[in-house]
Amino acid sequence: MTRATSRFPRWGLVAANGLRLSGWLAVNALVALGLLAAITGALGGFSLRGTMLQLANLAAHFETAPPARQHDFGVLIAALWSAGFAGTGFFRRASLLRALEQGSDAR
Numbered sequence: 635m636t637r638a639t640s641r642f643p644r645w646g647l648v649a650a651n652g653l654r655l656s657g658w659l660a661v662n663a664l665v666a667l668g669l670l671a672a673i674t675g676a677l678g679g680f681s682l683r684g685t686m687l688q689l690a691n692l693a694a695h696f697e698t699a700p701p702a703r704q705h706d707f708g709v710l711i712a713a714l715w716s717a718g719f720a721g722t723g724f725f726r727r728a729s730l731l732r733a734l735e736q737g738s739d740a741r
Contacts, residue, residue, distance in 0.1 A: 651733075651734055654730075654733040654734060655730070655734070658726065658729065658730045658733065661722075661726070662719050662722045662723050662726065663719060665718065665719075665722045666715050666716075666718030666719040666722060667715070667718075669714075669718040670711070670714060670715060670718065673714070674688070674689065
């Protein structure tokens with residue numbers, strides 16, 4: 635290895651770890667969205683008709699609510715999604731560490 639190349643990081647390792655991290659984050663985000671969808675389905679009694687009726691009712695109430703209440707609802711949804719994301723990340727932390735350690739040994 636020459637002196638000029640030893641100063642630069644291994645860009646392949648950096649790119650691979652970045653892709654692994656972005657995949658891990660994407661899976662966590664999608665699982666959190668799936669949890670919100672499951673909650674919505676549970677509100678409708680796990681039937682398509684019931685879920686659509688509950689969503690229509692929610693949309694009607696959301697439209698007539700004052701802006702402060704609409705904001706509170708948005709904060710509630712964001713908090714539920716964040717909790718789902720953090721919970722999923724907690725249970726998937728070993729897969730992230732294993733994926734990132736995989737590339738650190740390669741030389």
